[in-house]
Amino acid sequence: MRYTRLTPITTLACAASLIVGCSRGEKRDTASPPAAGSGVVIRITGSDTMVNLVQAWAENYKKKRPDVSVQVAGGGSGVGIAGLIDGILDLAASSREMEPSEIERATQKHGGVKPKEYAVALDALSVYVHKDNPLEAIAVEDLAEIYGDKGKIDKWSQLGVKVPGCASDTIVRVGRQNSSGTYVYFREAVLGRQREYKLGSIDQSGSKDVVALVGRTPCAIGYSGMAYATPEVKPIKLAKQKGQPPVAPSSQSALDKSYPLARALYLYSPGEPKPHVKEFLDWVLSPEGQKIVTDIGFVPVHGS
Amino acid sequence: MRRRLPHWVSRSFEPLIEWTIRLCGWSAIFFVFGILFFVFREAAPALTSGLNLKEFFTSQNWRPDSTIQPQFGILALMAGTASVTLLAMAIAVPGGLGAAIFVSEYCAPKTREGLKIVIEFLAAIPSVVWGFVGAMVLNPLIITATGAPIGINILNGGIILALMSVPIIMSVGEDALRAVPDTYREAAVALGASRWQIVYKVLFPAAKNGLLAAALLGVGRAVGETMAVLMATGHAVQIPHSLLDPVRTLTATIAAELGETVEGGLHYRVLFVIGSLLMIMTLAVNLTADLIVKGIRGRQDA
Numbered sequence: 001m002r003y004t005r006l007t008p009i010t011t012l013a014c015a016a017s018l019i020v021g022c023s024r025g026e027k028r029d030t031a032s033p034p035a036a037g038s039g040v041v042i043r044i045t046g047s048d049t050m051v052n053l054v055q056a057w058a059e060n061y062k063k064k065r066p067d068v069s070v071q072v073a074g075g076g077s078g079v080g081i082a083g084l085i086d087g088i089l090d091l092a093a094s095s096r097e098m099e100p101s102e103i104e105r106a107t108q109k110h111g112g113v114k115p116k117e118y119a120v121a122l123d124a125l126s127v128y129v130h131k132d133n134p135l136e137a138i139a140v141e142d143l144a145e146i147y148g149d150k151g152k153i154d155k156w157s158q159l160g161v162k163v164p165g166c167a168s169d170t171i172v173r174v175g176r177q178n179s180s181g182t183y184v185y186f187r188e189a190v191l192g193r194q195r196e197y198k199l200g201s202i203d204q205s206g207s208k209d210v211v212a213l214v215g216r217t218p219c220a221i222g223y224s225g226m227a228y229a230t231p232e233v234k235p236i237k238l239a240k241q242k243g244q245p246p247v248a249p250s251s252q253s254a255l256d257k258s259y260p261l262a263r264a265l266y267l268y269s270p271g272e273p274k275p276h277v278k279e280f281l282d283w284v285l286s287p288e289g290q291k292i293v294t295d296i297g298f299v300p301v302h303g304s
Numbered sequence: 305m306r307r308r309l310p311h312w313v314s315r316s317f318e319p320l321i322e323w324t325i326r327l328c329g330w331s332a333i334f335f336v337f338g339i340l341f342f343v344f345r346e347a348a349p350a351l352t353s354g355l356n357l358k359e360f361f362t363s364q365n366w367r368p369d370s371t372i373q374p375q376f377g378i379l380a381l382m383a384g385t386a387s388v389t390l391l392a393m394a395i396a397v398p399g400g401l402g403a404a405i406f407v408s409e410y411c412a413p414k415t416r417e418g419l420k421i422v423i424e425f426l427a428a429i430p431s432v433v434w435g436f437v438g439a440m441v442l443n444p445l446i447i448t449a450t451g452a453p454i455g456i457n458i459l460n461g462g463i464i465l466a467l468m469s470v471p472i473i474m475s476v477g478e479d480a481l482r483a484v485p486d487t488y489r490e491a492a493v494a495l496g497a498s499r500w501q502i503v504y505k506v507l508f509p510a511a512k513n514g515l516l517a518a519a520l521l522g523v524g525r526a527v528g529e530t531m532a533v534l535m536a537t538g539h540a541v542q543i544p545h546s547l548l549d550p551v552r553t554l555t556a557t558i559a560a561e562l563g564e565t566v567e568g569g570l571h572y573r574v575l576f577v578i579g580s581l582l583m584i585m586t587l588a589v590n591l592t593a594d595l596i597v598k599g600i601r602g603r604q605d606a
Contacts, residue, residue: 078369078564085566099371105566170453177539178369179564196367199380200542202454202550205534205560216444219453 040276045073046080046093047181049207049225050265053121053296054093057284060292064283068276074206077181084270085109090277092268095123095181095225096188106270113271120284122299124226124249125182125189125261126235128211130218135161137237137246140190140260146171146221147186149196156219165218173201174210174222182207186223189261223261226254227297251299265298340583347580350573360577366541366552368561368571376574378581383543384458384551388533391462391547392469392526397519399466400473404518405503407474408481420475427471431532438464438536452548454538459547461537465529469522476521480514481507520593524586530555554578 044054051074058070080092085106098106098115106115127143129135135156142159145151153159155169163169175197176183187197204210207224214222215232222233226249229235237246238260253259273281283289290300309317351357355376363377403423407416442463443455450459484507492502508515530553538550539560558575565572 075563082564082566166453167451168453172454177560179561184369194372196370196372199365199367200540200550202456203539203541203552203560213439213443213456217447217454 040068042068042070042090042277042280043073043088044070044080044091044093044267045075045083045089047077047095047265048074048176048205049077049095049123049180049182049227050093050121052227053265053293053298056292056296057289060288061280061283065279068280070280076177076179076205077184078179081106081268084115084268087270090269090274091281092270094266094268095263096185097266098268110270116269116272118267118269118281118285119264119301120267120281121265121290121293122251122254122301123263123265124251124254124259124299125186125223125263126226126229126249127238127261128214128222128224128229128233128235130163130165130214130220131232131234132164132218133161133234134163135159135236137239139239139242139244139246141242143238144190144192144195147173147175147197147201148191149198151198163218168219170219172217172220173198174213174217174220175201175203176207176210176223177203177205182223182225185263186261189263225298229297251294254299264301343576343579343583347573347576349568350570350577353573354570355574355577360574364541364543366557368574369564374570376570378554378578380541380543381552381554381557381578384537385527385553385555387458387544387551388461388465388537388553389523389526391458392465393519393523395462395466396469396473396522396526400470400518400522401477401515403470403474404477404481404515405507408478409499409503409507420478423471423474426467427475429468431468431529432535434464434468434532435535438532442536446548450548454548454550456536456538457548457550458537458544461533461551461553462547464532464536465526468529468532469525472525473518473522476518477511477515480511480518483514484510517593520589523589527582527586527589528555530559534559554582 044058051072054070054072058072061068061070077092077094077096080089080094081098081102083089084092085102087109092115098117103115107113127138133156138159142153145153154171156163156166156171157169175186178184183203187195191197202213202220204213204222207228210222210224211228211230211233214220215230226235235249237248239246240260247253247259249259249261254262267281267284269277269281285301290302293300360376360378361382362379363375364380364383365375365377366381367373367375403419407419407423411419438460439456442460446452446455446457446460488506488510489502492506497505533553534556537553537556539552539556540550541552542549544551558578561571562575565575
């Protein structure tokens with residue numbers, strides 16, 4: 001008989017929590033309740049290249065504003081932009097600019113309000129080979145022949161190198177999945193808008209996975225953010241055209257754009273950001289926030 | 305402390321319990337049809353809005369996100385699924401059935417218990433962990449052993465999937481063998497048959513249905529597996545020419561790409577078409593298995 005008195009109470013509590021859960025679910029379906037209880041939440045999803053950076057921002061921002069919880073998820077810039085269009089995010093992290101068609105869709109979805117773009121860091125998208133690979137530099141045209149549809153280069157010997165540990169001489173192309181902003185950026189910057197990727201590349205889901213795989217595979221070549229370099233791989237120099245001097249990926253060459261694959265990393269807000277989001281963005285662009293960019297291995301927007 | 309419920313309460317509970325149990329039974333059918341309906345409903349608009357079915361099945365160009373001209377050809381993906389599944393089955397069916405025969409017929413009861421625990425532990429390893437083993441351990445091994453340019457390929461995925469299917473094939477196969485009455489074995493021994501002759505001439509025909517079911521359950525696991533093949537096969541869209549070529553499977557494509565699609569877009573719909581295709585494939589496998597088993601049983605009864 002003891003529990004008969006408790007049961008209605010528990011039932012009520014269950015029902016109440018269900019109702020609360022539902023009404024919250026309607027507005028923000030991906031957010032879990034913030035840890036601090038009453039605090040506000042900023043949800044950021046997107047670029048895998050930027051996920052470590054945004055995570056570091058989130059952790060440091062917590063020290064400054066304990067009442068604001070910044071929730072970070074990866075998945076690729078495409079995932080972030082899709083989430084922005086669907087209206088389930090406060091900020092989308094993207095390692096490429098939004099396409100005009102995406103901006104149009106987002107604008108339609110949000111009652112004519114255009115998404116707002118914030119360049120928050122710079123990156124020299126690096127081309128990595130295995131550390132034993134003797135290749136030092138490559139021209140962007142050759143890179144396009146390796147990665148592009150109907151490209152003519154598929155052997156290391158065509159680039160004039162013999163790679164130790166790669167008996168088959170085949171160039172193994174490591175790339176990113178098509179939800180990746182890096183994948184889209186690399187296609188546009190290297191292959192141009194009118195050329196597709198050659199099918200059959202090894203598509204990895206993360207920036208780190210690309211570098212890890214290249215580090216374990218002597219025959220491989222891959223592209224990933226400059227912050228992901230490890231001792232197992234070697235970033236090679238790029239020349240804008242054959243005959244021009246090749247440039248190494250560095251903070252200097254990212255800043256003065258002498259490196260062919262220098263790009264910006266963005267945060268997108270679905271419209272004018274809410275006050276607490278705006279405050280976060282201001283902090284990200286402040287010297288304090290930009291120092292974290294350097295710590296992670298990228299380049300601050302205004303140089304260091 | 306616990307008091308017995310009055311008689312009238314337990315009386316009125318009984319139909320309630322009966323109905324709950326009945327609901328549990330029916331819910332399986334309800335869920336199967338519910339899922340079928342949902343997947344087909346999401347997929348159907350693709351067929352009327354721009355998906356060229358001929359291109360879909362015969363082209364190997366899978367470029368769903370292209371800004372120039374999106375292409376939805378799944379030939380290479382189907383080849384990927386087929387090649388990895390076939391290799392996995394070529395390893396796992398003999399391996400799993402062999403293990404089942406050894407465990408049920410050859411080994412001492414103590415060894416049997418130990419072996420079963422270990423092999424069934426294999427089944428409890430999450431598929432992501434298997435994928436990890438494929439990408440981190442097998443990849444360099446395959447490169448050094450075969451001289452292949454890359455170690456995440458059909459061979460890698462096939463081995464990983466085979467290891468994942470062996471426990472299922474083994475435990476279902478063993479049950480089937482042990483279900484054969486001992487009188488069969490005794491009769492065979494009395495006729496002077498050797499152990500292998502008993503297995504080959506007596507147990508195989510007697511346990512045919514169960515063994516077939518074991519193999520087909522293994523196929524089902526292999527076709528539907530996603531995470532491990534995503535990590536172990538290389539995720540490369542191409543028609544393979546050798547066991548050492550990386551491939552991409554249908555399931556891995558859905559897993560990798562569904563997150564970035566905008567709900568209701570063509571890419572989203574096409575991924576659901578692939579999902580429907582996978583469901584039709586597994587349904588077909590199960591149905592054939594059922595029919596074969598029924599056919600065998602029918603003939604035996606006659």
